[in-house]
Amino acid sequence: MERLSTRDAPAQSTGSFPRAASVPELVSYEPATGAEVWRGPVGDVEDVVERARRAAPAWAAQPLSTRMELVRRFANEVRKDAESLATTIARETGKPMWEANAEVESVLVKVEISIRAYAERTAQRKLDSALQGTMAVRHKPHGVLVVLGPFNLPAHLPNAHIIPALIAGNTVIFKPSEKTPGTSELLARCFHRAGISAAIMQVCQGGPAEGQKLVAHDGIDGVLFTGSANIGISINRKLAARPDKLVTLEMSGNNPLVVWDTPKLTDAAALVVQSAFASAGQRCTAARRLIVKDSMYEPLLAEVKALADRIIFGAPFDDPAPFMGPVIDNMAADGLTESFLYLLSHGGRAIKHLVRPDESLPFLSPAIIDVTAMVEKPDVELFGPILQVVRVSDFDEAIAEANATRFGLVAALVGGTPQEYNRFWGSVRAGIVNWNRPTIAPSHAGPVGGTGLSGNHRPTGYYAADYCAYPVASGEMEQPRAVIGVGLK
Numbered sequence: 001m002e003r004l005s006t007r008d009a010p011a012q013s014t015g016s017f018p019r020a021a022s023v024p025e026l027v028s029y030e031p032a033t034g035a036e037v038w039r040g041p042v043g044d045v046e047d048v049v050e051r052a053r054r055a056a057p058a059w060a061a062q063p064l065s066t067r068m069e070l071v072r073r074f075a076n077e078v079r080k081d082a083e084s085l086a087t088t089i090a091r092e093t094g095k096p097m098w099e100a101n102a103e104v105e106s107v108l109v110k111v112e113i114s115i116r117a118y119a120e121r122t123a124q125r126k127l128d129s130a131l132q133g134t135m136a137v138r139h140k141p142h143g144v145l146v147v148l149g150p151f152n153l154p155a156h157l158p159n160a161h162i163i164p165a166l167i168a169g170n171t172v173i174f175k176p177s178e179k180t181p182g183t184s185e186l187l188a189r190c191f192h193r194a195g196i197s198a199a200i201m202q203v204c205q206g207g208p209a210e211g212q213k214l215v216a217h218d219g220i221d222g223v224l225f226t227g228s229a230n231i232g233i234s235i236n237r238k239l240a241a242r243p244d245k246l247v248t249l250e251m252s253g254n255n256p257l258v259v260w261d262t263p264k265l266t267d268a269a270a271l272v273v274q275s276a277f278a279s280a281g282q283r284c285t286a287a288r289r290l291i292v293k294d295s296m297y298e299p300l301l302a303e304v305k306a307l308a309d310r311i312i313f314g315a316p317f318d319d320p321a322p323f324m325g326p327v328i329d330n331m332a333a334d335g336l337t338e339s340f341l342y343l344l345s346h347g348g349r350a351i352k353h354l355v356r357p358d359e360s361l362p363f364l365s366p367a368i369i370d371v372t373a374m375v376e377k378p379d380v381e382l383f384g385p386i387l388q389v390v391r392v393s394d395f396d397e398a399i400a401e402a403n404a405t406r407f408g409l410v411a412a413l414v415g416g417t418p419q420e421y422n423r424f425w426g427s428v429r430a431g432i433v434n435w436n437r438p439t440i441a442p443s444h445a446g447p448v449g450g451t452g453l454s455g456n457h458r459p460t461g462y463y464a465a466d467y468c469a470y471p472v473a474s475g476e477m478e479q480p481r482a483v484i485g486v487g488l489k
Helices: 045-061 064-080 082-093 097-121 156-167 181-193 208-216 229-238 265-281 294-309 330-345 395-402 418-427 464-468
Strands: 025-029 036-041 125-129 133-141 144-148 171-175 201-203 222-226 246-250 255-259 287-293 349-352 367-370 386-392 410-414 432-435 469-476
Touching: 025 181, 036 082, 036 181, 045 133, 045 144, 045 171, 045 201, 045 208, 064 082, 064 097, 064 156, 064 181, 082 097, 082 181, 097 156, 097 464, 144 156, 144 208, 156 171, 156 181, 156 222, 156 464, 171 181, 171 208, 181 201, 208 229, 222 229, 229 246, 255 265, 255 395, 265 287, 265 294, 265 386, 265 410, 287 294, 287 395, 294 349, 294 367, 294 386, 330 367, 330 386, 386 395, 395 418, 410 418, 418 432
Parallel strands: 144 171, 144 222, 171 201, 222 246, 255 287, 255 410, 287 386, 367 386, 410 432
Antiparallel strands: 025 036, 125 133, 133 469, 349 367
16 A cells, blocks of 8 residues: 555656766656756765855854845845746646746745744743843754755745745755756755855755755754655654754645535535645645535535546646646656555545556546545545545534544635534644635645644744744843852851
8 A cells, every 4th residue: 555655756767868977966857748857966965064064153143134135135036037947847847837837936925924924933032020130032043954845846845944944044955856956956046146155055966865864964953844754754763862953844644625515516616626636636735535425425526527527637838728737757657546446446436537648658637536435445645636535424424534544734624604614623633724715725824734644743834933943041130149048057
């Protein structure tokens, strides 16, 4: 059943290229065509960490206003490079251009959100007392933080860690997914042109080996990770004996979307399709399980299938624009195909079959399968366009089904009354709980994180400020003043 998780499959090489004997190279390819996108050397972990440590004291000593001004300049550089950045995102991930443009916009929005969040959540506080002096609370950066980024939102998700970390005064080493190195390079150039030096915000290209070396390196002070639960758990184990190192984990989801009584079937179907199939299902917040009330089942599924049948899936620059592109590579497509067949052969009933038009490319159609009759439903994250449907008879059963997972990233209720939503919110285990909204694209103006195998209670988004700096309490008086009143001869 490990095949049912595909986010960590290694990149597929669709061509053969000579490599230098002395310096290992990294190459990324377009999922949609197999064409080469980017080629460059693998980073030197020791050199990168040493540079970050040397730069850390001076960067932390900069006034907060200076660091905030520099990240605003970064946003201006991203605006200048927006078209090139979006095109590279689309080529490396396979996502349509409209979606790549939306990701670039998210990178920009994150800057002002992070500035507001730092001012609100890490503000300096003082409590004065005439006799006891001042009790002050200020915040310090951790030092050198490693950001490990995923391929699915290769600019926005790492940036959600990088910006608050820089504002707080940390130096950052960004190790992107080996599948999207070109995007990370363009992002880094924007930082450097803004005046944030290549020692303060560095990119270390590489694969799993470089990621493991960075996590284990004595010279780093924390790891900010977004990706699969398997890798997140591995990082947690690696650093379990190092309580001095910060570990922030934003991981997988087996997310439930519950549809209850509503007259708005067309809107409900649109929310289901958006939640399940945006980014070809390659979002940690995607709806994996659709839980439906008996009386809603037939009319809702008819609407959902009709809408899914209309979805255009194709290459990023196709005209008309597709709703979704390919999955990241052929290995991911193979694994998802095998997973769909597993569900079929273990009691699942296909409502809409998974179709792969070209075996040499990782394009997959959206698929819907009823798994109500399965004795054991696999509790895994199928990182692709497969939606599993479960039919239930009452609201208690719907909540129990929603909670039948080790994960806890996002849950959503579509339809129902305010009282039912209150029950749902209070009973469902998830870090994000929505009502009549899709599961995807949570606002970074709030916390973004999960429970269980979806995170370690360090949400990103607006709350990233909480883990990028640590509070320091200080008792302060301008002159020493003390007496010992008891216990003296």
